[in-house]
Amino acid sequence: MSHSRIRRSVPALAAACFLGGLVVGCGGGENDSPDDALRVALLTSGPVSDAGWYAGAYEGLLLIEESLGAQVSHQQTRSPAEFDEAFFSYGSSGYDLVFAHGFEYQDAALRAGEEFPELTIVVSSGGRISDNVRSLIFRLEEGSYLAGMMAGGLTRSRVVGMVGGVAIPPAQGTFRAFEAGARSIDPDIEVLEAFIGSWDDVAAAREAATAQLNRGADVLVHNTDAASFGVFQAVREANGDENPVWAIGMNRDQNDVAPEVIAGSAAIDIPRAFLDVASRFTAGTLPPGALDLSLGEGVVDFIVNPEALGRIPADLLARIDEARVAIREGMLEVPRIEFLEEEPGGP
């Protein structure tokens, strides 16, 4: 390639575009609306088309718009460099409440909280808190324990598998609980575990799931986002009339994603949790620090796939129902991994 050729005209081109934009742009004013409607924003670091963790959050945002008449906005951030920028954008244009849907936002949220004292930030699964930065912790372990019971009751090979995204405490906690649930049915069950290092990598999830199926697992649970499609696909391909193979959904009711192989989903009712937070926020009753939402509040549960009901033993369903009541009444302690910092952290 001849460099002198490339060098000719393009700089001026770039100049034209850049300066053109500058001139046009500086004429335009801010489009901030002056009215005092509640303004709520959502940040996700993955696509809201994942039929899971992010999709639930987006539904929650729309529910807030519908129920509270709030003005809502969503941004998908692609890298940590965009975290601070997104908070800055919302903070400087008068938003009241930002849901930052994932632990990864916690440090940027603390910095933004200091910079924009008027802004309230709720970090899902956040480990750090301050005056206006809250953590929303879903006790998904409780639903995952029941899912583990389902897996323990369904497996014929006595091997079950777990495919996770990134090995972080909220994800690991659900797996510890799943393991405990499965072993409450059969103490000798073998439990396989793999973290693929990504929440969205469908191919990697499928590979990990296939590896576990090849090692004899016949019930697989996941804790990923869009990567869950890879797990479901692997299970669907391995499923046969002679040797049924099951999958279990996580984070959101995913029963309709692959109804022929999903036994049920350990689900968070994220929309309900978000609406709850936003309502408490407008009423001024949002508690400081962390807000724990669990099976007791009806935010977390294990939802059996109605289409699979006929193939699940009735006594297994009964045992799961019993355990659900026991957890709700505090009679049954589900394993969990604590990750909230005791002291409010600095920036």
Added chain:
Amino acid sequence: MIRQLLRPRLRSRRIGPLAAGVVALLAATLLAAAGLALAGYDPAAAGRALVSGAFGSWERFASITLVRATPLILTGLAVALAFRAGVWNIGAEGQLYAGAVAAVWVGLTFPGAPAWLLLPGAMAAAAVAGGLWTLVPVGLKLRAGVGEVITTILMNFVAIHTVAWLVHGPLQEARGVFPQTDPVALAARLPRLGSGRLHAGFPVAVVLAGALWWLLRHSAWGFRVRAVGASIRAAAVSGRIHTGRVVLGAFLLSGMLAGLAGGVEVAGVTFALYENLSPGYGYTAIAVALLAGLNPLAVLLAAGFFGVLQAGAAAMQRDVGVPAVWVSAIEALVILAVVAADRFLRRGMAGKGGG
């Protein structure tokens, strides 16, 4: 600066490039608008969001657009320099990560050091690490004649996976919970300029662009780089240029600039090391450098253009609800339109014997 850039063209009474810029902008706008309309979004509202997101106020322009442009300027300079020397360094991404690791390591290891020592130390470490990251490709190129396109790309993967291992292992935050490092000491962070998020990395990048322009244009070393880039064989035959040394120097300096980009990003924006720290700055840098015609001063404008696009794209998501995938597609359309307009223009000029 801009006058410098435009003067030769004004002198030869060629208004072609500016006209092409306008045409490209129009074409890109039309393409983007059509795409948005097809997807069921209001193109006018999206356009307003783009413009106000990138330029809406001085604070927003400085805090978002210029902050976004900063790593693109530095990596763009890195790529431009390498390409001028005929070195196809596709590894700015990996060199950026190497620099980020070094800056974070310094910022975490010497928290008690004074800012006047710690910050320059961290930046120097970032540049050195970026330079070191090119050693394998440089060595393979000069010793064994292995093409640097492949080796630099491979080194990107090595860097990205090393960072993943570091934030899950040795450099993980003290509590050992989340895959990230602790934030670096306050003394290792770049000072803010004004009330917004704009940090001192931006003026540094601008100064470096000027310095690199001067070096390439007016120094003996710059002449050698350009000679080697134009034709390495001719440069070797001339007998006056030690081509291996020139390639080594340009490659190392290119890596150092990219490494500095990583250091600046950590010290000015994220303050900690994360797995997916860079949204592909090192790759966008190639587009930046080519759009700038490998001219360091024009890299400022090209990086600014990409900064505008990215800042505006984020605003399109926030204000109009255009999904991220559409935003990426529109970004790509705009780049294509600009590059295509440039091509056609050049062909037209060549036909008229201009040059």
